[in-house]
Amino acid sequence: MQPSRSHVTERNGLYELEAGPEVLDSPRYNHDIAPTRVHERTWNKWHITALWVGMSICVPTYTLGGVLTAYFGLSVGEALLAILLANIVVLIPLTLNAFAGTKYGIPFPVLLRSSFGILGSNVPCLIRALVACGWFGIQTLFGGLAIHLFLGSVFEGWKSLGGTGEVLGFMMFWVLNLWVVLRGAESIKWLETLSAPLLVLVGLGLLVWALPNVSMTELLAQPPKRPEGASVYGYFFAGLTAMVGFWATLSLNIPDFSRYAKSQKDQILGQIFGLPLTMFLFAALGVIMTAASQKLVGVTVSDPVSLIGHIQSPVWVALAMALIIIATLSTNTAANIVSPTNDFQNIAPKLINRTTAVILTGLVGLALMAHELLKKLGLLVSDVSLETVYSNWLLGYSSLLGPIAGIMVVDYFIIRQQKLDLAGLYRDGVYPAWNWNGFIAFGVPVVLTLLSLGSSAFSWFYDYGWFTGSLLGAAIYYGLCRMSSPQAAAAKSSI
Numbered sequence: 148m149q150p151s152r153s154h155v156t157e158r159n160g161l162y163e164l165e166a167g168p169e170v171l172d173s174p175r176y177n178h179d180i181a182p183t184r185v186h187e188r189t190w191n192k193w194h195i196t197a198l199w200v201g202m203s204i205c206v207p208t209y210t211l212g213g214v215l216t217a218y219f220g221l222s223v224g225e226a227l228l229a230i231l232l233a234n235i236v237v238l239i240p241l242t243l244n245a246f247a248g249t250k251y252g253i254p255f256p257v258l259l260r261s262s263f264g265i266l267g268s269n270v271p272c273l274i275r276a277l278v279a280c281g282w283f284g285i286q287t288l289f290g291g292l293a294i295h296l297f298l299g300s301v302f303e304g305w306k307s308l309g310g311t312g313e314v315l316g317f318m319m320f321w322v323l324n325l326w327v328v329l330r331g332a333e334s335i336k337w338l339e340t341l342s343a344p345l346l347v348l349v350g351l352g353l354l355v356w357a358l359p360n361v362s363m364t365e366l367l368a369q370p371p372k373r374p375e376g377a378s379v380y381g382y383f384f385a386g387l388t389a390m391v392g393f394w395a396t397l398s399l400n401i402p403d404f405s406r407y408a409k410s411q412k413d414q415i416l417g418q419i420f421g422l423p424l425t426m427f428l429f430a431a432l433g434v435i436m437t438a439a440s441q442k443l444v445g446v447t448v449s450d451p452v453s454l455i456g457h458i459q460s461p462v463w464v465a466l467a468m469a470l471i472i473i474a475t476l477s478t479n480t481a482a483n484i485v486s487p488t489n490d491f492q493n494i495a496p497k498l499i500n501r502t503t504a505v506i507l508t509g510l511v512g513l514a515l516m517a518h519e520l521l522k523k524l525g526l527l528v529s530d531v532s533l534e535t536v537y538s539n540w541l542l543g544y545s546s547l548l549g550p551i552a553g554i555m556v557v558d559y560f561i562i563r564q565q566k567l568d569l570a571g572l573y574r575d576g577v578y579p580a581w582n583w584n585g586f587i588a589f590g591v592p593v594v595l596t597l598l599s600l601g602s603s604a605f606s607w608f609y610d611y612g613w614f615t616g617s618l619l620g621a622a623i624y625y626g627l628c629r630m631s632s633p634q635a636a637a638a639k640s641s642i
Contacts, residue, residue, distance in 0.1 A: 153570035158185050160411070162251050164569045173574040175265060177496035179504075180489055182252035182569060183406045190407045194336055195417025197343035198404060201477035202397075203425040204346040206289040206450055209433035211390065211426075213449045216434075219386035220373030223366055223434055229383060230430045233390030234423040240398040240552045240617070241422070245414045247559050248402025251569055255400035255486060256493035260572050262558035262624070263589075264582040269494055271551045271589065275399055276487035278548075280508055282396070283483035284516035287324065290475040291317030292452050297468035300461040310523035317520060324476060325509045328484045329502060332407055335481055342477040349470045350432055353451070357432075357439040366438050385610040392613055394422075395548040399555065400486040484508055549613040550592040550620025554585055557621045562628045584631060588624035592616040 153167035164170070164182045190198075215226035247258050255275070259268035294316035299306040308315070327334055373382055401418075408414040433451070440448040444457035455467040484505065491504040499507070521527035559565060571577025596616065599608035608615050 155569050160250065161185050161188065162569060164252075164573075166570070166573070170570050170573045174495070174497050175260075175575065176573040177492060177500060179501040180254050180257055180492050180496060181573070182257075184252070188249075188252065188407055188409055190336060190404070190413065190417075191409050192413040192417040192420065194340055195404070195408060195414055196421035197340045198336075198481060199418060199421025200343040200346060200425050201339035201474075202482045203422065203478075204350065204429050204474050205286065205478035206452060206471070206475065207285070207393075208426060208429045209436070209451050210449055211393070211430040212434035213437055215386045215390070216372060219389065220371050220377075220382045221379075221386050222371040223369060225371065225379065225383055226386065227427065227431050227434065229386045230390050231423060231427040233387050234394070234426045236387075237391050237394045237398055238418060238422060240556060241394070241401050241418055242415050243556050243560065244398060244552065245401045245405035245408070245418070246411060246565065247567065248405035249408045249411050249414050250565070251567055252406045253402060253567075253569070253572065254406055254489045255402045256490050257572050258402050258555065258559070260578055261563060261567060262554050262582060263585040264579045265572075265575060267579075267581040267586065270586070271399075272490035272493050274547060274551075275396060276490035276508075277511075278396055279400075279483045279487045279490075280511040281515050283324070283479060283487075283508065283512035284519075286475055286479040286483060287317055287320050287512065288516060288519060289450075289452055290320035290324075290472055290479065291315075293468045293471040293475065294319050296452065296455070297465055297472065300464040300468065310525060313523050314520050317516075320472070320475070321509060321513065324479050324484060325505055327476065327480045328488065328505050335485070336407070339477055339481060342473050345470065346474050346477070349467075349474070350429060353436060354432055357436050357443065360442040361435055361439040363435075366434070381607075381610070388611050388613050392548075395552065395613055396486070397482060398552050399548060400489070403485050403489055404481070483512075487511070547593060547596075547612075547616070549616030550589045553617035553619075553621030554588050554624045557625050558585070558628075561625060584624055584627040587627060588620045591623055592619045595619070 151167060153170045154165050156163050156165065162182075163185050166176070166181065170176050211230055212223065212226045215221045215229060216223060219226075221229060244258075247253060248255075256268055256272045259271055263271055292313055295305070295308075295312045298316070299312065305312055327338060371379075371382075405414045408417070433449075436451065436454060437447065437449045440446065440454050444454065446457070448454040448457065452468075452471055455464060455471070458464050458467070487508040488501060488504040491507050492499045492501065518527065518529065522529055559567075568577050592615065595605075596609050596612055599605040
């Protein structure tokens, strides 16, 4: 029986909303972004560990060591240290921003309504959604290439398709990703849980294949590609910022997953177990494999799909490509489709449901990769490389997302003191439509970041964009809320 008025119940620290007519009829509510019920919060620490293993073992992680050595002037040892430290650092906003999702069962865009306003939340949501759609397109390119090589190893005639075969593979993988997400959160949970141990075994197998063909001593002794005598600190912290930027996106929308966690302990331990070591080990594997590729296949190859494609055995290529397809699918569905699906629904929940939002995510990702697909079809000639776009996104977007992370943490833990009006987040009148404190705290670091691009004296502000942005955004938001009206101290009926 539908209650006449919304009310909230608490079970072991987890809050559940019984929605009444004022919420159910609100234009800010639909079933897909509604708070999860307590019985729906079934993810334990091992499910969350598997989620991070599944997301971390992917082609971009494999290439991180190469990005840091080639673009950021670090040695191999420095690059691996930067990756490990960055993923320990990013655990802080990840675990903190996950708290509200676990306690209240709410996704990322609904949590943002507290700090940016009921309508204003759409601005940071769409910023997050755009980068997710871009990463979705990039990962789908890798998955499409794996499908192309798989089919080429099984059907001899497929190889002759060349770039056209890669585009067809892209479209097959594109459809597969959307199908998994359309089946719901449980399908993602089981995909990650089943794929995680398999992916760990794949990594160990690649390591056994590569280690006899590379000298770790020589690899670690290679000089860095930076000016001789240059201080390591500037290069290291720029690389560290870029690596933090790799998961800066998930540090925002982690409530999209923590809303399914059984408890705060499960979400914290799952993230600690699953993220830092997996990222470090798989990035290290990429460095070792790239170094060994010259002896393995006769040419230096920096991504695993192309490397395995050089193997002469069709059986091994087919098996390896099938595993890479699983790895890329587990990353792409969780990291790059779930968030924009919720973000797009937040614009107009009554008009955009999950199915519509998933398709919209796929279409935006497809449009962002149109340039690369046209190149593969031979319809466009361009010198812009995917690697350049990839490395620039890591640094540039982390500068934009850092302030949002800082604002979210301060709003929930300091200003709201972990108390939200759960029903009020889904209707007008309780929280402001536009929280200008959030927009000022977000806008100032972004403007300073853009200005720093034209000034050599302040280039550090951009180079360390996630750190400068998150700290400055958090400080400004705290100051503005303390100076403003009591509205910032949370809704009157908060719990």
